[in-house]
Amino acid sequence: MDATTFLTQLQQQAQTQQALVRAEFLPLDAALLNAKPHATGWSALECLEHLNRYCRFYLPHLEKALSAAPISPGNLPVRYSWIGRKSLAVVDPSSPRKHKTLRHMNPHNSRLTTAVVDEFLQHQDRLLSLFALAPKADLNQKNIPVEFFRLLRMRTGEALEFLLAHQQRHLQQALRAKAQPTISLVV
Amino acid sequence: MPVFPKTALNLTPMLADLLQQVPLFTPDDVEAFLPLWKKRLTVPRGDFLIREGQVEQHLYFVESGALRLYLPTAHEEICVGFAYPNTLITAFPSLVTQTPSQYCIQALRRSELVAITKADFDQIQEKRPIFGKFWRMELEKALVGKIEREVDLQLPDPAQRLERLLRRSPHIFQLVPRKYIASYLRMTPETLSRIM
Numbered sequence: 001m002d003a004t005t006f007l008t009q010l011q012q013q014a015q016t017q018q019a020l021v022r023a024e025f026l027p028l029d030a031a032l033l034n035a036k037p038h039a040t041g042w043s044a045l046e047c048l049e050h051l052n053r054y055c056r057f058y059l060p061h062l063e064k065a066l067s068a069a070p071i072s073p074g075n076l077p078v079r080y081s082w083i084g085r086k087s088l089a090v091v092d093p094s095s096p097r098k099h100k101t102l103r104h105m106n107p108h109n110s111r112l113t114t115a116v117v118d119e120f121l122q123h124q125d126r127l128l129s130l131f132a133l134a135p136k137a138d139l140n141q142k143n144i145p146v147e148f149f150r151l152l153r154m155r156t157g158e159a160l161e162f163l164l165a166h167q168q169r170h171l172q173q174a175l176r177a178k179a180q181p182t183i184s185l186v187v
Numbered sequence: 188m189p190v191f192p193k194t195a196l197n198l199t200p201m202l203a204d205l206l207q208q209v210p211l212f213t214p215d216d217v218e219a220f221l222p223l224w225k226k227r228l229t230v231p232r233g234d235f236l237i238r239e240g241q242v243e244q245h246l247y248f249v250e251s252g253a254l255r256l257y258l259p260t261a262h263e264e265i266c267v268g269f270a271y272p273n274t275l276i277t278a279f280p281s282l283v284t285q286t287p288s289q290y291c292i293q294a295l296r297r298s299e300l301v302a303i304t305k306a307d308f309d310q311i312q313e314k315r316p317i318f319g320k321f322w323r324m325e326l327e328k329a330l331v332g333k334i335e336r337e338v339d340l341q342l343p344d345p346a347q348r349l350e351r352l353l354r355r356s357p358h359i360f361q362l363v364p365r366k367y368i369a370s371y372l373r374m375t376p377e378t379l380s381r382i383m
Contacts, residue, residue, distance in 0.1 A: 029251065029272050030361070030362070031271050031272045031273065031358060031361075031362060032272075032273075034358050034361035034362065035357075035358045036357035036358065038354070038357070039350075039353040039354050039357055043358075043361070109360070111361065112361070181204070181205055181208075181273050182205070182208075182273065183205050183206075183209075183248075183273060183274075183275060183325070184273070184274055184275070184325075184328065184329075185274070185275045185276075185325040185326065185328065185329045186256060186268045186269065186270045186274050186275070186276045186329070187268070187276075187277065187279035187326075187329050187333070
């Protein structure tokens with residue numbers, strides 16, 4: 001895929017994700033957002049917090065990579081590295097396979113408030129602003145360290161795709177987790 | 188889309204939302220019911236909705252915050268239930284028997300509620316039997332919960348009691364401080380933190 005089409009698609013995906021969180025999660029109170037589907041499953045807020053932790057790591061690296069020395073390489077095809085392909089396969093939103101998360105990325109049973117949603121939306125603003133820089137950068141440069149093994153590096157383009165696919169996966173999970181409001185009586 | 192009177196919807200938008208989703212009710216039922224929730228109150232953290240010795244006259248709907256229902260005894264305060272947004276709460280024995288309550292309802296955080304009087308609620312159940320059915324269904328769910336809890340309390344192993352609560356109501360661990368959950372589970376806060 002050429003870089004321009006690639007970026008257009010990712011930008012649309014990012015906008016859709018942000019709109020989804022505004023519509024589906026922002027208006028809800030903490031009780032509904034903290035509802036767990038079962039004892040060990042993540043609540044919607046835990047899903048979003050997990051994504052926030054990825055944004056906190058990857059966004060600064062992406063910003064740095066995309067704003068360093070604009071080179072306008074032209075509309076080259078986007079290429080993938082071995083680690084990029086592997087990472088994308090793991091987070092594939094259409095795959096039902098579950099994976100164990102890294103301990104420091106696992107927010108299970110942390111006390112979360114609706115501030116998590118606000119933080120997520122701020123990250124998305126930052127992420128969307130990257131698309132202004134991206135057309136001038138070489139998306140095939142290997143300069144984004146992999147979070148769990150920082151000696152490995154992903155290409156800039158595939159790292160961006162990874163971040164959005166990972167978000168897509170957990171936003172779907174968050175939609176399943178959030179409780180439908182119902183009345184209950186306590187006596 | 189049914190049109191609801193602006194005032195009732197604006198005064199109790201959360202309750203209105205929930206009631207519109209109850210399949211039993213027609214828009215007309217909801218329209219008749221909402222204006223009966225006349226009292227709106229904010230209870231600061233630590234204050235009481237009802238104290239021991241008062242006679243309960245209201246059914247409350249929680250819009251925000253968290254509250255606990257507890258029995259004060261000489262040695263400890265025994266938590267018997269918690270309320271949070273979208274919960275209906277009342278000191279039930281007192282409401283039904285119109286005798287002084289043995290229980291207290293205290294806000295664990297600043298809580299906003301709306302209330303309907305027992306008289307108004309009884310009356311609409313007479314006038315519109317669907318509300319009698321709604322109330323019966325809520326009572327059935329509450330009774331099932333109480334039976335579950337009765338079983339919980341017979342289990343000698345604290346870990347088992349905790350596991351059942353985690354399965355039944357995982358959300359309360361996000362909404363209620365641990366020391367009250369420990370009391371609800373009839374164990375010390377130390378035991379709870381050891382097995383959690």
